[in-house]
Amino acid sequence: MNQEHQFNITKTDEEWKELLTPNQYIVLRQAGTERPFTGEYNMHFENGIYVCAGCGEELFDSTSKFDSHCGWPSFDQEIESGIILEVRDESHGMIRTEILCGNCGGHLGHVFDDGPTETGLRYCVNSLSLDFKNEK
Template sequence: MNKDFNFKVNKTDEEWKEQLSPDQYIVLRHAGTERPFTGEYNMHFENGIYTCAGCGEELFDSSSKFNSHCGWPSFDQEIENGKILEVRDESHGMIRTEILCGSCGGHLGCF
């Protein structure tokens, strides 16, 4: 987890493990991923607000969700400026942008 930011929600690793499912913990707290095309929200397009599974912060409106054919939920705009953070990620031998929840720092994905 990136320690360079001051997030509103600060919990110990043990607190996160108690709150989150094992899969949520690996994704949100250790930048893991679920297998493409398997997630509950990949092809979910009902109207509404998408929130962070870690802290409940409202992040995206359904109107910004689109089918990117990549196997993971995709959004092209946060619900309000500052709800997410974009961080340069140079891991895995490539340069990407990691998306974090602006409130708790939970990993939301990369592009």
């Protein structure tokens, strides 16, 4: 987890384990990754808002979601600038940009500069790090 950023929500590991499912804990708190094409929101295209499964922070609007054929939910922009924290990730022998919920520090996935829309971005997000609020 990023130690330089002060998050609004901080919990102990035990508190996170009580709040999250075991798989959500692995993804959100230990920077794990769900297997591609298995996530609940990969091919989910209802209208609404995708929020952090750890704290409920609004992260992505459904209008920014697209099918990137990569196996994970993909978005071309965050719902509001600064909601998502970007951190250099040098794990697994690669250099990538990890994305974290700016409110609680939960690992969401990574952002890449190969998106097909005007933004040129592809926020590649684990379904386990998200909840969805239907547009009413």
